[in-house]
Amino acid sequence: MALLGYARVSTSHQKLTLQISGLKSVGVRDDRIFTDMMSGATDEREGLQRLLARAEKDDIIICTKMDRLGRNTADMIHIVDVCYKKGIAIRFLDNGLSTEGTMGKMVIQILAAVAEAERERILERTNDGRVAAMAAGIKFGRKPHQKSAMAQELIQQKIPGKGVMEKTGISQATYYRLKRLKENK
Incomplete structure (x- = not known):
């Protein structure tokens, strides 16, 4: 059994430091931490793919938060299901949830659906705000030099x-x- 860690930030302007510290604090070794610096909207992330290829039966993948592993329900369910079928557990540090056991897998899938719905609401609110700002005459984009x-x-x-x-x-x-x-x- 090995503890494997996964950390992800959406942009290169963000830092992985806090996530990596959290993973190390629960015993994940440096050489077993996989990282990505890109949107979680896709599961075509190099670090995630390397992690999933490395993980074996009885290993435990640790993430700080659910949204670091995947943003939409379909991708999250797919990742959880692939790991579950291989006998690999996933634990999330921020809420103490784990896919260990049948109930754990179900809870994770429900929470992933809730997270996706929340993301959709955020996008709707952002878009509504953008439309209102444009209607009020606010211009977007770079200011002329x-x-x-x-x-x-x-x-x-x-x-x-x-x-x-x-x-x-x-x-x-x-x-x-x-x-x-x-x-x-």
Whole structure:
């Protein structure tokens, strides 16, 4: 029996440190911790695939939270089922749940469905907020750079491209993009 750990963050801006510390605190060795830095919306994650390939009968996979293993119910049920059939248990540190035993597997599947429903509600609220903000005139995306604004003024004054690029320091690609924007207005 081996303790195997899995940690995941959604973006490269987030840190795995807290999850890895939690896994180590329950006895998972460094060389048995598998990690990913990508969305959990897919199970095509290299760290997860390596973990599942490494895990054997009677091993225990430990995650800090359910949403680190999978975000949607179908993927979560698939992962839990594959492990359960191989005799591999999954434990979650934050709520003390485990797939050990028949009841444990059922509870995990129910909670995975609840987590997916919560994620859908969050996406709906986010989208509603975005629509309301757009209706209120809020613009999304990057703010125009000062050089771009200055270049647009020079383009409007019909200054040749070379002169615009020299005075503002913008690239040739940016010059032509700004010129196309002006022509399309």
